[in-house]
């Protein structure tokens with residue numbers, strides 16, 4: 583730091599001026615820049631990416647709400663895209679198959695607890711965990727798609743279908759998300 | 773829907789015998805995740821239809837729209853895939 587020990591004469595005056603200039607610059611930096619660095623980001627965050635721990639407690643309010651983007655495209659709060667397609671004609675209808683058990687269906691059939699809103703909120707919550715990364719998520723690539731197994735660390739449904747019933751309909755704590763980019767192919771609990 | 777097993781890709785889907793638009797072309801299609809194999813023994817990695825229309829990797833036409841359909845018994849006979857069929861599941865439509 584210059585100008586710490588002022589001397590007499592023009593050299594001393596120049597040093598004093600430089601000192602004040604540095605002090606003024608530091609003060610300006612403190613007033614203008616520091617608040618932006620220190621204070622948490624504010625603003626509209628309808629679906630903030632939570633830490634792995636916080637999202638596991640419960641689905642956050644507002645998750646799973648769908649916005650109509652036209653042409654049958656529905657965008658969820660967390661950013662998932664439900665588009666026309668599948669055997670049911672729309673991915674939303676396809677995923678909603680997992681809102682009810684199909685006890686006579688061969689094999690396993692994951693069933694979400696709650697209603698359709700709860701189902702969509704849990705899927706959104708799982709997607710936020712995928713985006714945040716962490717130990718609750720196990721992902722694998724299958725050509726152009728990703729299969730994410732997300733452990734929500736609480737009951738979110740049960741295992742139904744004929745085989746699930748044979749096993750006593752055990753609780754499901756994980757969601758399997760099959761995605762192509764942000765496009766939902768399917769999602770169900772297991 | 774005549775199904776031949778459970779999908780090893782998604783773990784829950786039933787593998788149905790699907791006829792895509794080309795006559796007598798049979799596919800094995802997972803009704804849950806749309807994984808596709810070309811033979812009931814499901815060899816190797818599955819194929820996946822191209823989005824957004826779920827275009828069939830064989831004929832490039834939408835796999836969920838007519839003329840594509842779940843195979844009838846006569847079509848299963850013609851494909852000579854009867855030995856692989858586990859059952860017929862009504863709800864699969």
Ligand SMILES: [Zn+2]
Pocket residue numbers: 779780781782783784785802803804805806807
């Ligand atoms: Zn599958």
